[in-house]
Amino acid sequence: MPQQEQASLWSDTAVKTLDVRSGTVPPGGVLSETGLAASQLLLAIGGQGGLVMNGEGCHVQASFACHAVKGSAYTLSAESDNIHYTAISYKAIPVAGAAHVLFPQRNHPLRTSFIHHSGSPAELHMAAERIAAKWSRGEGLERFHANALLQGMLYELIMEHERGQGGVEPDMVEVVAAYIEGHYRQELGLKELAALAGCGVRQLQRRFKQEKRLGPMEYVIRLRMESAQRMLRYTDASIGEIAERTGYRDMYYFSRAFKKHYGVPPQLFRRTAASAPAVLSAPSGRSESVAFPHGSPQGPLIHHLRGEYLVTAAPQRIAVLDVQYADHLHALGMSPAGSVGFGSGSLNFPAYFHERLITTEMLGTYEYPDLLAVERLRPDLIICTEVHAPHYERLSQVAPTIMFKRNESWQTILKLFGELTGKQAEAERIIADYLRRTALLSAELAPVLAGKSVALIRPRESIVRVHTASHRTGAVLYRDLGLPAPRFVAEPASDTAYHISVDRLPAVHANYYFLLSNERMQEGISMTEHSVRGMLGADKRQLIYPVDAATWIGCYGPTGINCILDQVAQALLA
Structure with missing residues (x-):
């Protein structure tokens, strides 16, 4: 990102404190957070312990600062001595009138989770106590001061962390x-x-x-x-x-x-x-993989984020804590014994394969799984993601538990599910059919889209996400189908989406928009989505296709992705 634009991002950004709380983790105790609703700064001082954040663990001692972005999960455990902590929740917001991308790069400090052992722990702890004291005095000037102190603390931590990293350069x-x-x-x-x-x-x-x-x-x-x-x-x-x-x-x-x-x-x-056999390749083009099978005399050996799982017999009662895994089982002709759903009021399974889950028990949501329901289910295998790391030990006591990266390629996961269930040939056939279908559809779309571009957007609160090819659905559109991306998405960003204000949307300059709508999940169209539809609908040169976000964003199994292909063909070839 150009230095001038990066400077603008900082100068047009304000930090708003949301909550401050202090406490102590006693020896043998645990502090755990799952699916943070906002970014959080965890400042600790005292004894030694362990910290697992987003599935990755490390040993901590004496004093440290942990910056966890929204949606993160962490578990702090104390060993022999007390660990005193202050947890400050906050959000970074654009100041009034700012109409630019809000921290598009994944490795921007305010969009990055990191752990840092400070060189001046006493000063850090005193600053944290001062923020807590200001916050506890209620609204008004004191909380205004708490915001200023937090902004100064973030500055010091980021500068110190970057110096320790030898300077941060864009990914x-x-x-x-x-x-x-x-x-x-x-x-x-x-x-x-x-x-x-x-x-x-x-x-x-x-x-x-x-x-x-x-x-x-x-x-x-x-x-x-x-x-x-x-x-x-x-x-x-x-x-x-x-x-x-x-x-x-x-x-x-x-x-x-x-x-x-x-x-x-x-x-x-x-x-x-x-x-000749089909040439299968991961849709992301990336070579790294965190989960894969190896053969052994007893059966396939599945490597996952928390170890290995030997498949000696196909499991009969599988509990899945991500809807995408229910989709994988459905594609293989099976139904999980239990699965999480989605929704805020009443929980539901995705509409496109709801009928296949009639006998499947509801296990809460991805962010908040119902652990008691999992225990009552008595599964013989549990499949979860790194977000469920704080619950891993408890889940493992119920049944063998496999943990995958949530953003792992669906093709990789489907092959693993084939190994788990003895349906390897079926998994390979599904992948080959997908490659054939995307090749045919890509060839059919090429002359239709000549000289035009397609954007994938999602209205969220007061902003709009413009997804890049790094996003899994973006990869389906831009890589697998070869849809032309708008020039706006070409700007340097390694993240899955740009965050822009609604009034910046015309800068995307796409001819077609797939609008990821939350209408089904929240039982109505949000004000932001109304604004986006009105803005795009006013330009007759642009076409907008609202699509269900629950399917396009939440269900990354082969059935859901083929539904995406259906809707792309229906929209662009009509």
Whole structure:
């Protein structure tokens, strides 16, 4: 991000304290928070202990500061001595009149969870006590002062933390990778990619190769070749059409590039593809994976965030604490014994496969699972995510518990579910069918969307999220289907979405908008969504398609994702 724009983000941002509380964790005691409703600064002093935040643990001692962003989960446990703490909840808000992206980068300090051992613990603790004292005196000037003190404390912590990190530079590799994934069908150059990352060409090439094991332009080529082989395998598009749709103006240059990548020319690849197994690749293009099966004499061995699980027999009563896992089981022809749902008043299962969950017990929500209901269910396997780390020990006492990253590729998870349930062949077939379908739909959409762009937006309170290709649904649209992303999304951001004010929405300049609506979940359209619909509807050159956020955002299983493909085809090919 340009230095001038970054400075503007700070100067146009105010910090508002929401709550301050102090307490003590005795030896052997635990302080636990799940799904924080706001960002929180946890300041502690005293003995040693352990801190697990968002599934990652570390040992803490003497004094530390923990910055946990909204939605985080953490557990602080004391060992031999008391740990005294102050927890300050706050939110960062744009000042009146500010109409810009609010901290788009995932690694921005106020959007990043981190643990820092301060070099001046006594001063930090006294400052925390002073904020607590000001806050306890009630509304008025004292709480105004508490806000000012908190802002100063955040400044000191961020500066000290960044000095300890050797200076924070933008996550340039993920910035560029996310951009490439949404625009690899367009003409790209190294200078353009380096400018997005805010660095030189050589620096970008070096860093990109360190993290991705190939250069940025090689990454572009790999994505283009994966798209081309899917079209060759599953469509009857000509070689010239495929070349054009994957970013090549010259059919002969494309053919040479394809042969160099796969070892055979595209015509021969197409002739032999019918008898060859499908080439399966993760939709994100990223190589890292936190969960995968290994063979063993007794059965598949599943590695997960908390260890290993040996599959000696297919589990019969599975409890899932994320709706996406119920979707995976449904796709494999099974139903979980229990699953979390969604909603604020009455809880529900997703409408698109609700009928398959008639016998499934409701286990609360993803953010607030009903642990007593899980215990009553008596499952023989529990599947959860890193957000449920504070409950892991209790869950493990009920049944063997597997913990996956919530944002893991659905294809990876489906393969694992195939291993768990003995339905590996069915899982592979579902993935192959998805690759075939996206290739066909991508070829059909290409001429319709020539010269046009598609945005994925979600109104939230007083802001609008504009999702990037780093978002899982964004990856389906921009990577798997090859929909052209608006130039606005090309701005450097490694996060899953930009947060912008409603009046900034025209700057997106998309031709089509998929609007993620919470109407079903909150039983009505919010004021922000009304404003967005009115603003976009006034421009006849733009088309808006409201879609159910519960399906497009919450249900990342193969059934839900195929529903997304249905709605994309219905909207753009009507």
